Amino acid sequence: MDFKNLAKQYGTPLYAYDFEKIKSNFLAYKKVFQARKSLICYALKANSNLSILAQIAALEGGADCVSIGEVRRAIKAGIKPYKIIFSGVGKRDDEIKEALDSEILFLNVESNDELLRIEAIAKKYNKNARISIRVNPDIDPKTHPYISTGLSENKFGIEIEEAKKLYIYAHKSNFLSPIGIHFHIGSQLTELEPILQSAQKIASFTKSLIALGINIKFFDVGGGIGICYKDENTISLYDYAQGILAAIKGLDVTIICEPGRSIVGESGYLITKVISQKQHKNKHFVIIDGAMNDLLRPSLYDAYHRPNHLSQKCQKNTNDSKLVDIVGPICESGDFLAKNILLNNVENGDLIVFENAGAYGYSMSSNYNTRTRACEIGIIHNKAHIIKPREELDQLFENELEGLAIFEDILNSRG
Numbered sequence: 001m002d003f004k005n006l007a008k009q010y011g012t013p014l015y016a017y018d019f020e021k022i023k024s025n026f027l028a029y030k031k032v033f034q035a036r037k038s039l040i041c042y043a044l045k046a047n048s049n050l051s052i053l054a055q056i057a058a059l060e061g062g063a064d065c066v067s068i069g070e071v072r073r074a075i076k077a078g079i080k081p082y083k084i085i086f087s088g089v090g091k092r093d094d095e096i097k098e099a100l101d102s103e104i105l106f107l108n109v110e111s112n113d114e115l116l117r118i119e120a121i122a123k124k125y126n127k128n129a130r131i132s133i134r135v136n137p138d139i140d141p142k143t144h145p146y147i148s149t150g151l152s153e154n155k156f157g158i159e160i161e162e163a164k165k166l167y168i169y170a171h172k173s174n175f176l177s178p179i180g181i182h183f184h185i186g187s188q189l190t191e192l193e194p195i196l197q198s199a200q201k202i203a204s205f206t207k208s209l210i211a212l213g214i215n216i217k218f219f220d221v222g223g224g225i226g227i228c229y230k231d232e233n234t235i236s237l238y239d240y241a242q243g244i245l246a247a248i249k250g251l252d253v254t255i256i257c258e259p260g261r262s263i264v265g266e267s268g269y270l271i272t273k274v275i276s277q278k279q280h281k282n283k284h285f286v287i288i289d290g291a292m293n294d295l296l297r298p299s300l301y302d303a304y305h306r307p308n309h310l311s312q313k314c315q316k317n318t319n320d321s322k323l324v325d326i327v328g329p330i331c332e333s334g335d336f337l338a339k340n341i342l343l344n345n346v347e348n349g350d351l352i353v354f355e356n357a358g359a360y361g362y363s364m365s366s367n368y369n370t371r372t373r374a375c376e377i378g379i380i381h382n383k384a385h386i387i388k389p390r391e392e393l394d395q396l397f398e399n400e401l402e403g404l405a406i407f408e409d410i411l412n413s414r415g
């Protein structure tokens with residue numbers, strides 16, 4: 001990617017995604033599961049830009065959504081409703097109703113209470129709700145505690161014994177069809193064993209449900225496969241698929257997989273520019289125009305995104321390397337994008353490009369400190385296209401103007 005030219009053409013901070021990479025990552029999932037019926041439901045939370053979703057739709061992919069906003073996005077981008085699943089620990093009644101109206105494949109149920117609410121809504125509108133239950137296998141995924149989801153202490157899923165009762169209840173209901181089973185133990189997983197242990201545990205539970213006459217047709221193994229940000233071990237997709245296929249041997253089910261990070265993570269770069277520098281007694285700070293509002297992961301999880309320094313000059317002076325912190329302009333000490341990095345002869349105007357920023361980068365960005373969100377571009381067939389323009393400051397104020405007018409009236413009338 002020609003970062004210097006992209007920065008010149010589109011400005012910074014800028015997210016750039018390689019669509020060929022997204023495509024090849026997605027097709028790799030399809031390939032390893034080709035021996036069985038499978039559906040790859042891309043997890044929108046990683047990056048929900050409509051053009052990325054259109055790429056997934058073109059590859060006949062499905063979608064894993066955690067809000068009705070994501071369901072609408074998926075449908076808008078051309079993903080077929082019957083390939084969409086709706087997960088998430090807190091679905092509102094209106095979201096459940098819209099999901100049922102949209103005829104999505106199923107809702108992943110997260111609690112007894114939610115199951116009863118889905119049933120009541122289905123009954124009220126005389127519908128049959130296809131559901132799957134997210135089972136918490138209580139297995140340690142060995143990842144960062146904020147992205148670990150498969151332990152009993154995490155808020156996600158339902159413990160096996162309770163799940164069994166819910167399946168039996170749903171099976172008898174006139175308004176519920178329990179057609180799937182689901183687990184997802186965490187994100188950025190770098191060890192295969194916990195996933196396979198979970199798959200085996202859930203597969204044997206599935207067999208016990210089928211023995212009760214409950215017709216489970218979809219075996220949803222969640223997402224979670226990690227990528228290499230620094231020097232992490234990565235799981236072989238082939239070994240992963242072989243392990244899952246072995247676990248479900250003898251079960252007549254379609255495999256569903258919900259990858260997010262491993263589809264888009266490596267495809268994305270955050271391109272930023274050095275705006276200033278300062279020296280404290282023991283620390284040199286390189287201040288860039290990107291910040292934690294653009295890429296939250298370093299502040300939130302202490303995550304590493306390799307920063308590449310692109311000097312404006314062709315010749316670098318190699319004698320001036322410094323250990324630096326790369327920080328943004330936001331008023332938080334936690335606003336850093338990299339710490340203790342050795343950089344060479346940095347000058348204002350140079351570019352710092354962060355790697356592996358395609359997942360949980362833009363999708364976690366915010367307007368904190370009234371900063372506009374970055375521009376996003378997609379590179380396809382060697383050509384760059386804007387897939388979301390940079391926000392304008394005026395757009396940030398727009399929704400507040402009506403309230404402002406009312407408040408100004410109130411304040412003026414009180415004198």
Ligand SMILES: Cc1ncc(COP(=O)(O)O)c(C=O)c1O
Nearest residue numbers: 043184187223224258259260261
């Ligand atoms: C239920 C569920 N499915 C899929 C994913 C996607 O995970 P990843 O991006 O690690 O593949 C997540 C993310 O945490 C999730 O909670």
